[in-house]
Amino acid sequence: MDTEGLIAETRKILLERYAALENKADILKARELKDLFARIPTLSPNERSSFGQAVNKLSNELKLMAAGESDDATDLQPIDVTAPFDTNAALPSLLPAEDGSIHPLTQEIERLSDVFGRMGFAIETSREIDDQYHMFETLNFPKGHPARDDYDTFMTEETDKDGERFIAPAHTSTMQNRMLKKYRNNLEKDEPIAVVVPDRVFRNEDLDARHEHTFYQVEGVYVAKGVHAGMLVATLQKFLEEYYGKELNVRVNPFYFPFTEPSFEFALSCPFCDGNGCHICSQEGWIELLGCGMIHPNVLKAADIDPNIYTGFAWGCGIDRLVMMKYGIEDVRHFHSAKLDFLRQF
Amino acid sequence: MRVSLNQVKQYINFELPPVGELVARINQQLGGVENVIDLSDVYKDAVIVKVVECEKHPNADKLSVCKVDDGGKTKDATRDKGGLVEVVCGAPNVHAGMLAVWLPPKSIVPATYHDSEPFVLGARELRGVVSNGMLASPKELGLGDSHEGILEINPAEQTPSGVGIKPGTSFARIYGLNDTIIEIENKMFTHRPDLFGQLGVAREVAGIQHKAFKSPDWYATASVDELQPASDTLDLAVFNDAKDVVPRFMAAIVRDVTIKPSPTWLQAELVRLGGKPINNIVDVTNYIMLLTGQPTHAYDYDKLRGHKLGARLAKAGEKVTLLNHKTYVLDETDIVIVDDEGPVGLGGIMGGGDSEVGETTKHIVLECANFDMYAVRRSSMRHGIFTDALTRFNKGQSPLQNPYALMQLIQSVFDTAGGALGSIVFDEKNEISQNRKVNVTTEFINERLGLKLDEKEISALLQNVEFTVEPGLQVTAPFWRTDIELPEDIVEEVGRLYGFDKLPRELPKRSILPAIKNPENELKQKIRQSLSKAGANEVLTYSFVHEKLLTNAEYGTKGAFRLSNALSPDLHYYRPRILPSLLDKVHMNIKSGYDEFTLFEIGKGHDKGLDLNEEGLPREPQFVDVVYAAKKPQEGAAFYRVRRLLDQLADDLGLELVYAANKFSASTRLFEPSRSAFVNDKVSGAFIGIVGEFAPSVMKKFKLPPYSAGLMLDFEGLRDASIQSTQSYRPLSRFPSVTQDISLITDVGINYRSVETIVVSILNKLEEDFYAHFEPTSIYRADGASQKTTTFRITVSNSQRTLTENEVTAILGDIAALAKREIGASV
Secondary structure, three states: OOHHHHHHHHHHHHHHHHHHOOOHHHHHHOHHHHHHHHHHHHOOHHHHHHHHHHHHHHHHHHHHHHHHHHHHHOOOOOOOOOOOOOOOOOOOOOOOHHHOEOOHHHHHHHHHHHHHHHOOOEEOOOOOOEOHHHHOHHHOOOOOOHHHHHOOOEEEEEEOOOOOEEEEOOOHHHHHHHHHHHOOHHHHOOOOEEEEEEEEEEOOOOOEOOEOOEEEEEEEEEEEOOOOHHHHHHHHHHHHHHHHOOOOOEEEEEEEEOOEEEEEEEEEEOOOOOOOOOOOOOOOOEEEEEEEEEEOHHHHHHOOOOOOOOEEEEEEEEHHHHHHHHHOOOOHHHHHOOOHHHHOOO | OEEEHHHHHHHOOOOOOOHHHHHHHHHHHOOOEEEEEEHHHOOOOOEEEEEEEEEEOOOOOOOEEEEEEOOOOOOOOOEOOOOOEEEEEOOOOOOOOOEEEEEOOOOEOHHHOOOOOOOEOOEEEEOOEEEEOEEOOOOOOOOOOOOOOOOEEOOOOOOOOOOOOOOOOEHHHHOOOOOEEEEEOHHHHOOOHHHHOHHHHHHHHHHHOOOOOOOOHHHHOOOHHHOOOOOOOOOOEEEEOOOOOOOEEEEEEEEOOOOOOOOHHHHHHHHHOOOOOOOHHHHHHHHHHHHHOOOOEEEEHHHOHHHEEEEEEOOOOOEEEEOOOOEEEOOOOOEEEEOOOOEEEEOOOEEEOOOOOOOOOOOEEEEEEEOOHHHHHHHHHHHOOOOHHHHHHOOOOOHHHHHHHHHHHHHHHHHHHOOEEOOOOEEEEOOOOOOOEEEOOHHHHHHHHOOOOOHHHHHHHHHHOOOEEEOOOEEEOOOOOOOOOOHHHHHHHHHHHHOHHHOOOOOOOOOOOOOOOOHHHHHHHHHHHHHHHOOOEEOOOOOEEOHHHHHHOOOOOOOOOEEOOOOOHHHOEEOOOOHHHHHOOHHHHHHOOOOEEEEEEEEEOOOOOOOEOOOOOEOOOEEEEEEEEEOOOOOOOHHHHHHHHHHHHHHHHOOOEEEEEOOOOHHHOOEEEEEEEEEEEOOOOOEEEEEEEEOHHHHHHOOOOOEEEEEEEEHHHHHHHHHHOOOOOOOOOOOOOEEEEEEEEEEOOOOHHHHHHHHHHHHHOOOOOEEEEEEEEEEEOOOOOOEEEEEEEEEEEEOOOOOOHHHHHHHHHHHHHHHHHHHOOEO
């Protein structure tokens, strides 16, 4: 067969097959087409040019057809969008209620918010883009402070009015200054500032079964006259006892955060084994749960609150871990996977 | 931070509690203990022996057969008549009369102790001679890399334990290797420069046990003035041209040093503290850092060009090659250590390769400087260099510490490498301020801790860790505590030293004022409940998306905020809307075997096209987005499936919605214009969102099944609408209602809403006593017909009387008449 005939023959075969194909783009992967291309380098130089052009022409024709196909493949008759149901059709039914589910993280946020709400805390939300002023400066992390390195913070290419990159908040504490200001007037009325902020936060971390770059925290702030560190411990203990529905032991270890002084790491006796040691608490009997402390005077000052008159405490607690422990979820990545296998269990 | 308990013991004058108890205390009052390593087990069998005889092996040139004396200490050893043990040794340096370290049979080679399969020695025949265990090299003992020969113990050498060296003495005991190492989380010490040295930790260990600590004289009272150079000094010029970021730059020459391996005790100390022995000069500089937290550096005097050493800011484009053999291009914010011709080190971070101390070094220059924590951090971050020195400098070491550290360093060089002071001690510095007095009161402290301590108790706690406390609680922190500035810092100190576990736990008192509700959160919860009740599954997907997701959804990346430091391309952009993320999750779930499902998410979007808010931050509009997909087509268009869901949501929220044809705009590009609608709230007029099927290109790129549709709802719109929604109630009628159907035949071009409007307008005109209710029951169009029939079921009642069928028929007649007039409908 001459080369011209070969191409014509192949074209015919491919067009026939194309008509029957379900995924039209598959025609571009046809063996016959590949064979034609493979033939090009075997030809003599004077044959090669014209044959190559002809093969390319066929290939382009098929490409165009496959590409054009996508737009008229679907039957796109206009419909009457003002009607509640389609012509010649009944009112569609909803999916069965038992298929529906609310995400375990939002369920837990709701539970936490309920307990804190009953304890007198207002519930607020956080931001997903913030500035370094709120994430660091108002929290007593001066510019260039090494403690900023402890927060693997995502930053944007875009910058704020001071030319600083925006950030994806690495903790819900990014809302502290705003909360203190928003509820500052409470203090004059002899009422405390009492707010919790459960929301999404971000850390620039590699993903694995225990690490997520996107997770949830609940921030808490309490400011009034005469608030001391023992009240911080008692408040969190009461919250956890209410949350777990049982009496618990708690302990604090010293820690360092620029925005609290003193700072603590807070642990509770494992509620799943009553402190006897189990796989959830790694046989320790204790679970390191959150960071907390007495609000640093510079943080109060940044919100125009006089630290000589008012004192307060703050904490930040990871929510994902609470949920993982509660249900025995083995991989933190499930939360944002949108897998129905996972979601429909809740 | 590795802490050696044997080190700690050297500085305190009381007995430490058992390790478990001490660790618990450190956890509660100092910082989280990550690991406790018991070294004593690693070295428990290693014993000092004297090589009494050493003969050539009869069958091997390179081996020697030794008889060693272990003082009879090792049980179960096979001994000759004289009580000596036979060991075969291949080391070239083995000789009769030497002291060596013997590892008896059944003992584990210390260097392999932490391996998955530790090497256990035995009594093994080597070419016809039985060797009982082995004589150990430094490498086998875990002391550095040298394994050319066995470790020779010098009996005259000083040992930290002060125990005399003789055959049978435990190797571990002499060199402090019967140690426990406690690793404390560095994060706890971010503000504590002093806790990056053994001395600082020892002080705290005393303080938390309410015991007084006294720093050794060399750290507290020694004076560099005591050091006078020998008469024959060497030429050296020292300068500091960057005093703003180099508050202090000290240097001195030690001439005629002998470079060699460090004495065994020093090697052992370094290894315990996590260091690596190199040579005596490098080892002592590291050792001083490990003890005090003050990094120091040694230069080869003859390699400093022009015999000059100083600190200055780098020039833009200047280069330096460091000890890691890498070359860095600098700018004006980097601090460099320079000689007469250029940089020899990156200040506070790493020394340079060209001026390194090596075997041929004769004279050394010791540097003990202080660097600004912010400046060194910036340099380290930019160049990506992280060193032990940086870890310490970026905590803010005190420049008042330098003379003590330098003096101890010079003394240590004399002790381990000989030599004599070859210059004055240079000290180029800014004015250095002493720690300020902080005034507190017992009330201030007690109020914040809930305690009732008196001044005496508070003073004692602080004085234990060498604070100066004058009457009336005027507190001055010792120079190494650069973190104490505020009265609150004293509160922390007192609380921690006293014990936070002993604070009284009492709840704050509160009034009965109800806590404020959050209506937005409550609305979101209502939406979740409505949608999940309608069979939808709430998902959470990332706020960051891959570029491809944006282009596939016809958004492009122009309006999307871009992350500058994302680890993966999957997270490069903030998503402008949620729906594309949901579309991305459809195919995967279909593949997992789900034939029909609805996913929804409530979340935020970010769009560079929007103006900034009053704080100068991007606005964060919230959305309620939904995708419905079915593998097999169902009755009617997919559009009506999601519209049904939205109508249900509206019903649950008390809203009535109005659907109008899609007025095509940029934000709706992913919807197919002819099969999607704009939705508004009827009462408030608020824009609620878009409902519809997707554009073919979008369906294809996301591999959606043909039968799919979605919702993109403005949460703010829903919120505004639901604020205005009112629940209405109609008293139940005592009289029966009448129900009749009416079918209106219209041209297919007349949309449903036009037909419905006719019905509504007639029903609305009924007198007050009437209550009328209608619902559409079918829309029928014969195949290919140009007309359709819309049927409504109309129920009418009257609160005062029983209606007759005729009255209702009349109402339907009015509807038919109006429909004929307005839209040309027939009945």
